[in-house]
Amino acid sequence: MHSASLANKVFIQRDYSEGTTCKFQTKFPSELxxxxxxxxFEDTVKTLNNYYAEAEKIGGQSYLEGCLACAxxxxxxxxMETRYEKVLKKIAKYIxxxxxxxxxxxxxxxxxxxxxxxxxxxxxxxEDRGSSGSSSGSSSVSGSTAR
Amino acid sequence: MITRKVRKWEKLPGKNTFCCDGRVMMARxxxxxxxxxxxxxxxxxxxxxxxxxxxxVHLSPAIPVFAVLLFLFVMAMxxxxxxxDPGVLPRALPEEATFIEMEIEAANGNVPAGQRPPPRIxxxxxxxxxxKLKYCYTCKIFRPPRASHCSICDNCVDRFDHHCxxxxxxxxxxxxxxxxxxxxxxxxxxxxxxxxxxxxxxxxSVDNGFLNxxxxxxxxxxxxxxxxxxxxxxxxxxxxxxCFFTLWSVVGLTGFHTYLISLNQxxxxxxxxxxxxxxxxxxxxxxxxxxxxxxxxxxGPTYPSVLDRRGxxxxxxxxxxxxxxPSSSSSNSxxxxxxxxxxxxxxxxxxxxxTPDDAKPSIAASAEKSPSxxxxxxxPAPKVPPLASPETDAETxxxxxxxx
Numbered sequence: 001m002h003s004a005s006l007a008n009k010v011f012i013q014r015d016y017s018e019g020t021t022c023k024f025q026t027k028f029p030s031e032l033x034x035x036x037x038x039x040x041f042e043d044t045v046k047t048l049n050n051y052y053a054e055a056e057k058i059g060g061q062s063y064l065e066g067c068l069a070c071a072x073x074x075x076x077x078x079x080m081e082t083r084y085e086k087v088l089k090k091i092a093k094y095i096x097x098x099x100x101x102x103x104x105x106x107x108x109x110x111x112x113x114x115x116x117x118x119x120x121x122x123x124x125x126x127e128d129r130g131s132s133g134s135s136s137g138s139s140s141v142s143g144s145t146a147r
Numbered sequence: 148m149i150t151r152k153v154r155k156w157e158k159l160p161g162k163n164t165f166c167c168d169g170r171v172m173m174a175r176x177x178x179x180x181x182x183x184x185x186x187x188x189x190x191x192x193x194x195x196x197x198x199x200x201x202x203x204v205h206l207s208p209a210i211p212v213f214a215v216l217l218f219l220f221v222m223a224m225x226x227x228x229x230x231x232d233p234g235v236l237p238r239a240l241p242e243e244a245t246f247i248e249m250e251i252e253a254a255n256g257n258v259p260a261g262q263r264p265p266p267r268i269x270x271x272x273x274x275x276x277x278x279k280l281k282y283c284y285t286c287k288i289f290r291p292p293r294a295s296h297c298s299i300c301d302n303c304v305d306r307f308d309h310h311c312x313x314x315x316x317x318x319x320x321x322x323x324x325x326x327x328x329x330x331x332x333x334x335x336x337x338x339x340x341x342x343x344x345x346x347x348x349x350x351x352s353v354d355n356g357f358l359n360x361x362x363x364x365x366x367x368x369x370x371x372x373x374x375x376x377x378x379x380x381x382x383x384x385x386x387x388x389x390c391f392f393t394l395w396s397v398v399g400l401t402g403f404h405t406y407l408i409s410l411n412q413x414x415x416x417x418x419x420x421x422x423x424x425x426x427x428x429x430x431x432x433x434x435x436x437x438x439x440x441x442x443x444x445x446x447g448p449t450y451p452s453v454l455d456r457r458g459x460x461x462x463x464x465x466x467x468x469x470x471x472x473p474s475s476s477s478s479n480s481x482x483x484x485x486x487x488x489x490x491x492x493x494x495x496x497x498x499x500x501x502t503p504d505d506a507k508p509s510i511a512a513s514a515e516k517s518p519s520x521x522x523x524x525x526x527p528a529p530k531v532p533p534l535a536s537p538e539t540d541a542e543t544x545x546x547x548x549x550x551x
Contacts, residue, residue, distance in 0.1 A: 009242045016271045016278070019432055020292055020306070056448050066446035070328065073223035082449045117237040117453045119288060 004107060004126040012045065012121035022052040024113070024121055031125060036106050044098055044110070045121070048091065055087035088114060150463055156456040160238060161302040169456035171230040173315050174300050180229060180315030187225070187333070190389045191218045194340050197382045198347045205350060210343060217336045224329035225314060232452040233319030234305035236286065236294060244287040251282075276431040293432070295415050309414040318414075321452065324445050327408065330401040337397060341390040344383050351380060411440040 008031060015025040026045045028038045065083060069076050095112050103110055103123075111122040156169035164173050173180070191214070199211035239247065251267055267282035269289050280289045283296050286303045290296070295307035297317050306320035318326045407417060411433040416422060422430035434440055 009246065011243055011246050014291065016273050016280075016292055019273055058443055058447055062448050063442065063446045065449075069449070073220050074227055074325070075223065077449070082451070084448050084451055088451060114451070114453055115455070116240075116243065119236065119239075119291070120243060122243070 004128050006124055007127040008125045010123045010125065012123065014119060021056050022113075022118055023049050029123075032108070032123065035108055035125065036103070040102055044102070047094065048113075048121070051087055051091045051094065055084045150461055152459045153462045154456065155458045155460050156454075158460065158462075159454065159456070161235070162300050163235075163302070165456065166230075172232050172454075172456065173229055174310070174312075174317070176299075176312065177315045179312040183225070183313045186389060186393070187218075187221065187336075190340065190386050191336075193382045193386055194344075198343060198386075201350075202343060202347060206346075214336075214339060214343075217332060217339060221329065221332045221336050224325050224332060228311075228318070228322045228325040228329055229314045229316050231316075231322045231325070232454055232456070233317040234307075234321040234450065235300075235317075235319075235452075235454050236288065236291070236303040236305055237454055238285070238303075239287040247282075247287065247289065274431040276428060278431065293413060293416070306413060307415050321450050324447075327401075327404050327445070330397055330404060334394070334398045334401045337390045337393045340386060341394060344387050344390065348380055348383055408441055408444045409437040411444065 010029045010031050012024050012027075012029070015023045017023075024045050026042050026049075028041055032041060061083065091114075092112055095110050099110055107126040107128055109124040109126065111124070113119070113121050116122055154169050156165045156172075159165075162175045164175055164177075165171060166173070194214065195211065199214065202210045255264055267289075269280040269282075271278055271280060271292070273292060278292050280292065282289050283303050285296060285301065288303065290303055291305060293306045294303050296303045297307065297310050299310050300317055302317070304317050304319035306323065308318040308323055308326075310317045311326070314326065314329070316322070404414075407414065410430065412422060412430060416430075422428060434443065
C-alpha cells in the first residue's frame with residue numbers, strides 16, 4: 001500500500017503570448033511554495049518550453065521534411081518518425097528523469113502534457129501519511145504511459 | 148466486477164466513428180464521403196477504360212501514366228484527410244475541470260442571487276492583440292486560440308477550419324494541409340480529364356472524317372454525327388459533365404483556401420469576420436508575408452495526435468448505461484488511465500444561462516452527492532488570469548475593451 005496519498009493537483013496553463021505555439025507559463029503556483037524551490041520548477045518548465053519550440057520550429061529541416069513527405073504522398077510517415085514525435089520521446093524521457101530526481105523526493109509528480117491534450121502541465125501533490133516517509137508512491141506512475 | 152482491457156478509443160466521448168481498432172477516425176455521417184469516393188473513382192475508371200487506350204496509342208502513353216499518378220495522389224490525400232484526427236482536444240478530466248471552475252469563481256467573486264453570472268471568457272494577449280478565449284461547456288476547458296467546437300462531431304478541434312461532409316471529417320490543424328492538397332490535386336485531375344476528354348472528342352471526330360462528310364453531305368451530317376457520337380463518346384459526355392460541375396466547385400474552393408492560407412486564416416475565422424478589420428483588430432497569427440504564411444501552413448511541423456486512441460486502459464465495472472463509475476476513487480489509482488472519460492462529470496458546476504439544458508439535471512444530482520473526493524484542498528490561488536467584465540453578448544466582440 002502507498003504511504004502517500006494525493007492531496008491536490010496544480011495545473012500549469014499555456015502561455016499564448018507568442019501565438020499558438022506550445023509554451024507553458026513559468027509563473028510559480030502558490031501551492032508549490034512549500035514543496036519545491038522556485039528555480040527548479042522554472043527550469044523544468046523552461047526546458048520543456050525549449051523542447052516544444054524545437055519540435056515546432058519552422059525552418060530548413062521542417063521544409064525538407066514537409067516537401068519530401070508531400071512528394072511521397074505522405075506515405076513516408078508510415079515508416080519514418082516525424083521530428084515532432086522524436087522530440088516528444090525526448091520530452092517523455094526528460095519528464096521521467098525530473099520526476100525521479102527532483103519531484104518524487106518532494107512528493108510531487110509531473111504528468112506529461114501530451115496526456116492532457118497539451119493544454120496543461122499537471123502536477124500532483126502527494127501528502128506523506130506513512131511514518132516511513134518513503135516517497136515510493138509516485139514511482140509506479142511515471143513509467144506507465146501507454147502509447 | 149469484471150476488469151478488462153479496452154482501447155481508449157472505445158471510451159472517447161464525442162460523436163466520431165472509429166475503424167481498424169482505432170487507427171481510423173471519422174465523423175458519424177459518411178454518406179457524402181461515399182459519394183465523393185464514387186464520383187472520383189467512377190469518373191477516373193471511365194477515363195482509364197475508354198479514353199486512355201485511344202489516347203495512349205494516338206497521342207502518347209505518358210498521358211494515362213500521369214493520370215494514374217495524379218489519381219493515386221488524390222486518393223491518398225482524400226483518405227488521409229478523412230481518416231486522420233483533425234486535432235481534437237480531449238475533454239478535461241474532473242480535477243482539471245474543478246480547478247478551472249474554482250478559478251472562474253474566484254475571478255467572478257460573489258454573484259448576487261438572481262443576477263446572471265458573467266460569461267466565461269479569458270483574455271489573452273497574442274502579439275499585442277487581445278484575443279478572447281471562450282469556455283466550452285461540453286469539454287469543460289477554455290478553448291485555445293483558434294480552436295472551435297464542432298457540433299457535428301461534438302469535439303473541440305484545434306485550429307478548426309470547418310466540418311467537411313465531402314471528406315466525412317472535420318478539417319483542423321492536423322489535416323488542413325492534406326485537405327488543401329486534396330482540393331488542389333483534385334482540381335488538377337478534373338482539369339486534366341476534362342481537357343483530354345475534349346481532345347478525345349475532337350480527335351475521334353476528325354478520325355471519322357466528319358469534316359469531309361460535312362463538306363459532301365451537309366444534310367445527313369447531324370444523323371451521322373449523332374450515331375457515331377453515341378457509339379464512341381457517351382462515356383466521354385458523362386465524364387465531361389461530372390468534370391464541368393466539379394471544376395467550378397473544386398477550383399473555386401482551392402482558390403478560396405489559397406487565399407486563406409496566404410493570410411493565415413481559417414474558414415471559421417473568415418465566416419465570423421474575426422479579423423475583418425473592423426475595431427482595428429488584425430490577425431495576430433499572420434506573419435504579414437504571404438510566403439511565410441504559406442510555408443507555415445503547408446510546410447509546418449506535423450503535429451501529433453493528442454488523442455491516444457490505441458492506448459490500453461482498464462475498464463473496472465461492467466458496462467452500464469448509468470454512472471460510469473465516477474465514485475470509484477480514481478484519483479489515487481496509478482497504473483492506468485484512472486477515470487473513464489464521461490460527458491457529465493461530478494465536478495461542481497454553477498448553472499447559468501449558458502449551461503446546456505441537458506447538463507442541468509446532472510448538476511442538481513451531483514450537488515446532492517459529495518461534490519469532490521478531496522476535502523482538504525487549499526484555497527484557490529489569488530493569481531488568476533483576468534476575466535472580462537460582464538458583457539451582454541460574448542459572441543460578437545473580439546476586442547471591444549470598453550472597460551479599459
